[in-house]
Amino acid sequence: MSSVVDAPWFYWAIAVAVGFPVGLVLLTELHNALLRRNSALARPVHLVRNYILPLGALLLLLVQAIQISGEATPVRIVATVFGFVVLVLLLSGLSATMFQTAPDGSWRRRIPSIFLDVARFALIAVGVGIMLAYIWGANVGGLFTALGVTSIVLGLTLQNSVGQIISGLLVLFEQPFQLGDWIETPSARGRVVEVNWRATHIDTGGGLLIMPNSVLAAASFTNYSRPPGTHSLGVTTTFAVDDPPDDVIAMLNRAAAMLPQLRPGATPSSVHAGGLQYSTAVPLRTPADDFAAKSMFLRWVWYASRRAGLHLDEADDEFETPERLRASLRIVAPTLRLSQDDQQALLPRVRLTRYGADEYLQYSGQVPKRMMFIVNGKVRLAATDNAGGLIPVRTLEKGEFLGQTTLTLEAVTAAAYALEEVTVLQLDREVIEDLVARKPLLLQEFGRAIDERRASLRRALAAAGE
Incomplete structure (x- = not known):
């Protein structure tokens, strides 16, 4: 009488009885470790632990331990389910190892999703064919031959359309632009808002341009967003032949340097382009x-x-x-305590100028060389917080003045910018000194204005938590 140990199923049963629980424990610990690390491999390990290992153990018991024929329907069903789970594992593992963990900018990140879909479909087709052939004994050669012939016929019929799609997919693979980039094509200029396998959507500011990727692949275009931090706006201006070029360049640079769109840390530059033209390069953030x-x-x-x-x-x-100067002097006369004779005497010593909306009349920390009296418009005094933002302090209107520290040669503590077009009457420091020498009360009023504005600045900063 033969021993149980000599039975062919004994060692298979022992291997399954010991290996299955040990494998479950090891895979459970590995899965928990991958979850703690937020690894993309956690899902494939989960599939192996919950499906592959139990189904594999069951298949071994049926075929080796119980010795059921591989052609039996229960065995074929278990083998088919096992094959499908293995196929899912291959797809999940391939995605996790090749693409989900790929670094930004690598070729694996740039592969269009349609390529991945085609690869998955091909893998599924091959896997299903193998299962049908080896598990169920089906003849899949004729099926694959028919599919191949059909693919060739469709390819010849749709070669133009397929060629456009492939060229578009190559553009996606190379990724010469990304969402949010600004590009200029032969037909439009705008921001890329969507990219799919067929077309690129460009927001031109006046509508949405749908441009086929095949057109982009066959044409040249400019990407203003690459490399990042290098975009500059070029502006050309024209001045009279008698204007000193150095004075023009200095004025252009001053105006460009105060633009709120200027890229932080960058400096605009202007050059004489020849003739009457000047070119200014303004570095912008976007x-x-x-x-x-x-x-x-x-x-x-x-x-x-x-x-x-x-x-x-x-x-x-x-x-x-002269008429505007006289009218302006009449507006500021009460502030400066000017009589008719004073106004007439000041007429050749003052200057009437204008500032545009949002333009700065003075900057925080600047030592003013003259005083400015508002004739028309409104001016906002503002302090600068630690982050570089502006904190409103107060609004100056017609008859009020700026640059009162010109007499004390102190730096102003608040910036001032025009809320609208502003007309100001400018008086140089020498003119103000002559006035306060003849009118001592003016000096007291200027001193009181300095103290009031400093107090307003402190209150504004305290309210803003600075």
Whole structure:
């Protein structure tokens, strides 16, 4: 009588009885460790522990321990389920190891999703074919032959359409642009808002342009967002031939340096481009700021050129007329305690200028060389917080003044910018000194204004938590 140990199923039963629980314990610990590390491999290990290992153990028991024929329907069903789970494991493991853990910018990250879908479909088709052939004994050769012939016929029929799709997919694979990039094509300029396997959607500001990827693949285009931090806006201006080039360049650089769209840490530059033209390069944070920055720059240059006595577009400034000067002196006369004779005497010693909306009249920390009296418009005094933002302090209107520390040669503590077009009457330091020498009460009023504005600044900073 033969011993149980000599039975062919004995060692298979022992292997399953011991190996199955040990494998469960090891895979459980590995799965928990991968979960703590947020690893993409946790899901494949979960599939192995919960499905592959139990089904494999069951299949071994049926075929080796119980010795049921492999052609039996229960065995084929278990083997088919086991094969499907292995196929799912291969797909999950391939995705986790090849693509989910791929570093940014690598070729694995740039592969379009449609390529992955095609690869998954091919893998599933091969896996199902193998299971049908080896488990169920089906003849899959004829099926694959028919599919191959059908694919060739469809490829020849749709070769133009397929060629466009492939060229578009190559653009996606190379990724010369990403979502949010600003590009200029032969037909449009705008921001990329969507990219799929067929077309690129570009927001032009006046609508959404749908451009096939095959068109982009066959044409040249400019990506203004790459490399990052290098975009500059170029603006060309024209001045009179008699305007000193150095004065024009200095004025253009001052205007560009105060643009809110200027890239932090960057410096604009202007050059004489020959003839009457000057070119200014303004480094910007993003191409999205081009339109706003150019509009504001040209508007500020219009005002700044007239204040500097320059001739933008060869035009003369005829704003400062004797009539306007007299009218402006009458507006500020109560503030400066001016009589009619005083106004007449000051007429050749004052200057009437204008500032555009959002343009700065003075900067925090600046030592003013003259006082400015508001004739028309509104000016906002503002302090600068630790983050570089502006904290409103107060609003100055017609008849009020700026630059009162010109007499004490102290730096101003608050910046001032125009809320709208502002007309100011400028009096140099020497003129103010003559006035306060003859009118001592003016000096007291200027001193009181300095103290009041410093107190307003402290209250504004305290309210903002600075």
